[in-house]
Amino acid sequence: MMIILLIVQFSSALASGSSANERVIQTPQNLHSQPREEAKIYCSHKIDDYNTILWYRQSDRGLQLLGYVYLKDGYPEAGLDGVKMKGNAEKNQNCTLTVEKANSSAVYFCAASYHSCDSGREAYFGTGTKLTVLEPNRTAIPPTVRVLKPSPNEGGQTRTLVCVATDFYPDHVSVSWTVNGNKRLSGVATDAAATRLDDFYRITSRLTVYVKEWQNRGKDFACVVDFFNGTETVNRIDSIRGVKGRLLFERKYLRIAQNAKLAYCAFIVKSCVYGAFVVFLLWKLQKSRKTEK
CATH class of the missing domain: 1.20.5 (Single alpha-helices involved in coiled-coils or other helix-helix interfaces)
Incomplete structure (x- = not known):
């Protein structure tokens, strides 16, 4: 009965979209694995009284509850093989999810909750860990990045710069823009996910600026693509200067x-x-x- 109530509580918390990233710490953010290789993901929290860490796997087939750690004991879902859960689920302690023989890519989430029959408390989720199982005999290859000028046919009061990142594998990338070294958030539109073309991936991002800003040779517009190579996050940058007005x-x-x-x-x-x-x-x-x- 307690397990059923716990799962209902977890599902309700997930549906509510609860998140407190500063209170739930999940590492690493990105992870590569060779086929059938072991992968470990770590989770802790800073919430008083919370005593449970649950684990989810999100793949093409949807979101799956893998199980949970209550206090110091792990409880994998019945019939689920290939994962182990251990650690201490109390405040400022650590829990570990071990995927023993990774065979498919997925995103893993941990969440902190309070295990009680009458608890109405919501769960707080970590930021997620993207695990990619590399294809046989393949290694990570960083992207080639290029920034394209606005189209000469573009009218109106704005101009759109396009950043194209190509020929990378796997798809562990994030794209950002800077103007004169300062990060730009407004006017940015990036593809929701990288697109696979043959053996490699491609992603595009667009930065829209006012004509007055574009027609200023003192402005430097840079596209920064962060790429996780399996060991560390490296970046590839291309930039373009504004044109004479x-x-x-x-x-x-x-x-x-x-x-x-x-x-x-x-x-x-x-x-x-x-x-x-x-x-x-x-x-x-x-x-x-x-x-x-």
């Missing part, structure tokens, strides 16, 4: 020309009105003289 100059020139054109038209209209008025006066004068005779 010819378009702004042209627009300013066009505005001046347009204003001059309007002024000239106004001058012509005024001249026509003045000419008509002079003709009218001459006609009146001539008519007046005829009347006198």
Whole structure:
């Protein structure tokens, strides 16, 4: 009965999307494994009274509860082979999930909870560990990164720079942008996941900036791609500088020309009105003289 209540509580907490990353510490964030090789994931928490760590595996087939550690005892799900859970689930202690013979890639999550029949407390989840089981005879290859200029046909008040990262394996990457060395968050749109093409992966990201910012040679726009190579996270960077503001100059020139054109038209209209008025006066004068005779 207690196990059923625990699973219901865990499922409810997961559905609520509860998260307190600063209170639940899960490491590593990325992990490579050779086929049938052992992989270990670690989890701890900083929550008073919480005494349970549960483990989940998320794959193409959905989210699966692997089991949990209550105090110092591990309880894998019935009929589940190939994983071990041990450690201490209390505050500031450590729990370990061991995948004994990894055979498929997945994302693993731990969560801290309070094990009690009448507990209504929610679970707090870690950030997840992405485990990739490498294909036979393959090693990690970092990406090639290139930043593309905005399209010359792009109109409006903004310009879009495109970052393309290609030819990497596996897909442990994250993409960010900097402008003059400062991280840029606004105007950034990155693919939700890398796309596989043949034996390698590809991912794109876009940075949208205002024309005024792009047309400034003092601006340096850099795309930073972080890649986990199995041992450490390395980065690959490409950058591009802003261009001379010819378009702004042209627009300013066009505005001046347009204003001059309007002024000239106004001058012509005024001249026509003045000419008509002079003709009218001459006609009146001539008519007046005829009347006198």
